[in-house]
Amino acid sequence: MKKTILLGDSITEWNPLKDNNIINMGVAGDTTRDIFWRIDEVKSIEAEKVIFMAGINDILMNFSFEKTCNFYKKIVSSLNESFDEIILIAILPALGDDKLDINILQVNSFIKSLAKENNLIFLDLSKLFFNDEGSLMISLYTDGLHLSSLGYKYLNRELLKII
Numbered sequence: 418m419k420k421t422i423l424l425g426d427s428i429t430e431w432n433p434l435k436d437n438n439i440i441n442m443g444v445a446g447d448t449t450r451d452i453f454w455r456i457d458e459v460k461s462i463e464a465e466k467v468i469f470m471a472g473i474n475d476i477l478m479n480f481s482f483e484k485t486c487n488f489y490k491k492i493v494s495s496l497n498e499s500f501d502e503i504i505l506i507a508i509l510p511a512l513g514d515d516k517l518d519i520n521i522l523q524v525n526s527f528i529k530s531l532a533k534e535n536n537l538i539f540l541d542l543s544k545l546f547f548n549d550e551g552s553l554m555i556s557l558y559t560d561g562l563h564l565s566s567l568g569y570k571y572l573n574r575e576l577l578k579i580i
Contacts (some may be wrong), residue, residue: 420464421580422500423454428509434573439580440464448474449488456492460499465494468576470506472528473562476520478550486527504579507541509572511520512553512561524537528573540579545571 422440423429429443442459444451449471452459459467469492475485478479480571497504507525511517525541532539546568550555557568 419466420462421466421468422459422462422464424467424469426452426474428473429470431563433566433569434571436580447471448478448480449485449492450475451481453488453491453495457511460495462473466504466580467500468504468506468579469493469496470508472508472524473511473521476508476517476524479559482520482523482527485524485530487561489528489531493531493537497535502538502547503528503535504538504540507539507543507553508562510543510546511555512555512558538579540575542572542575544573551574 420438420440422442423432423434425443426447427443427445429441430445432441434441434445440462444455453470469570472485493503496523505528507528508521510521528537529541531537546554546557557565557571559565
């Protein structure tokens with residue numbers, strides 16, 4: 418198996434997925450700006466694939482949509498210089514108000530279009546976190562934002578399909 422980097426924020430950092438071929442480069446609290454600032458460190462690692470999921474902290478810190486999009490573009494452009502395969506994962510749903518939901522959907526729509534423009538894989542796992550009635554499954558979260566061990570089982574089942 419080739420080496421894969423998991424790149425993102427706390428949801429990535431706290432992922433219990435362990436494998437000699439997986440390099441976890443998640444940092445709790447990171448925004449897309451923070452990830453861009455450390456992109457050279459990411460690019461210095463010998464790996465073939467990057468799985469990138471971030472953006473919820475941008476929303477929670479009231480970054481403008483444009484600012485988040487600009488950093489996403491810079492990150493993807495930089496990753497494209499060094500890695501054979503880049504997979505963009507949609508921001509996972511979180512427990513919050515309608516404004517949070519709308520912002521997540523808006524950024525995810527942008528991420529999907531960015532993936533398409535750059536011939537990258539886009540993976541939206543949101544549906545896994547809702548029940549049949551369309552409600553967020555709280556058992557998959559510790560606090561409505563971060564995943565519980567069961568939430569990571571759902572996430573990692575899908576990640577292992579693409580690693």
